[in-house]
Amino acid sequence: MEPTFFSFKSQEKSGHQALGAVGFRHPGSMFSGSLLHDFELLVLVVCEETDSSLIQIEHCLSGSLQYQMRYIGRNELLQWVVSGEHPDIVHCFLQGEVIWDVGGKVTELRKDLTRFGGGMRERRKLKEFAGFLRTYVEAKHYAHEQDFMDAYYCVLQSLKHYARIELIDEGIVPGDRVWEQTQSINTVVRKLFDELTDSKETLEQRVELVLLACEFSVMSRMEDCCSPLLRILGSRKEAWSIQELLELPELGYIREELPMMIRKLVYRSLVKQSAVISGDASVCGREIRYWA
Known part of the structure; x- marks a missing residue:
């Protein structure tokens, strides 16, 4: 893949703290969904972090080549692999061609995700x-x-x-x-x-x-x-309230299912529960807390 069309998008000009870029070409006559749509090329610009005040998507033309450029953060990619979000972008990042790499950081990130x-x-x-x-x-x-x-x-x-x-x-x-x-x-x-x-x-x-x-x-x-969740539940002497668990950043990606999962774990005897007098005046009766 010729990177010359991309050379004008240097890190300094883009202002995105870019680490490099990966290009993914339209696979022949195959339908590629909404990510590529009718563009010949998708360019994923990987940044140290994304800034919502800057441009996130650009539709560009270089000669006869039409391409879409998307800016994504390094941590966003790592989060998406864990959460399962945006599998099409993750696929393009892993399968595309590295066309620009500052200090080998993009190549190293791909190795980390592939491992x-x-x-x-x-x-x-x-x-x-x-x-x-x-x-x-x-x-x-x-x-x-x-x-x-x-x-x-x-x-x-x-x-x-x-x-x-x-x-x-x-x-x-x-x-x-x-x-x-x-x-x-x-x-x-x-x-x-x-x-x-x-x-x-x-x-x-x-x-x-x-x-x-x-x-x-x-x-x-x-x-x-559920081993990551069970480790958290056993990580301290005090039992956890469901609200404390819901507020943990490391469990944010399962927040919607967390209350149901806790109850299932209790039912399967993998998590224990106890009732304590709540210090919150708005809570009636005793509060259930959990530990493993």
Whole structure:
């Protein structure tokens, strides 16, 4: 890839504290979704940190080349790998060509993300398990109400989270084409996916069968997948209130599912609870606190 069209965007001129850039070309005639759309090239400019007062996206023309330039922060990329957000941008960053690199920092960042190290892997697994648990519970609710179309949708989403967990176990960063990624490994979830989508049983039977398998997975995978949360719960002598846990920055990416997860962990006897007299005058009775 010729970087000459990009040379005018130096770190000093852009004002973004840029570390470098990665270019990702439109893959032939394939449809590339909303990120590339009809642009021939996407340029991801990686910055030390992003500033909302500066330009975040530019549509540019160099000769006959139309390209989109997006500015992303180094920490944003790390957060997205953990949270699962913007998998298309993460994919382009990992698979694109480095066209500008200040001191090798972009190359080193790609190596870090590709290695998908232990801490990052654990946090992503917790995030996917939270999504798996949420959609599984929703599917059970819809099935109980005899709403099997919505139950089917939720089970499908639950299996997608489960598939990402299995990819993470293999050291693979889950992308936006999860089912394509799982083809290369022999996974349980792939068989469940086929059972749900390509079986002669009725919709109700398929949903109920996969829900049973998901129930087993909840029981067998919970302790492993929730290990970062369990460590936090056991990190001090005092038990935690749910509000204290919700306010922890390191659990911000599972804040929505956290109350439900805590109750499930208590139900599975992985977390203990106790009741204390609350010091908050607005709280009636005793407050439940948690520890591991």
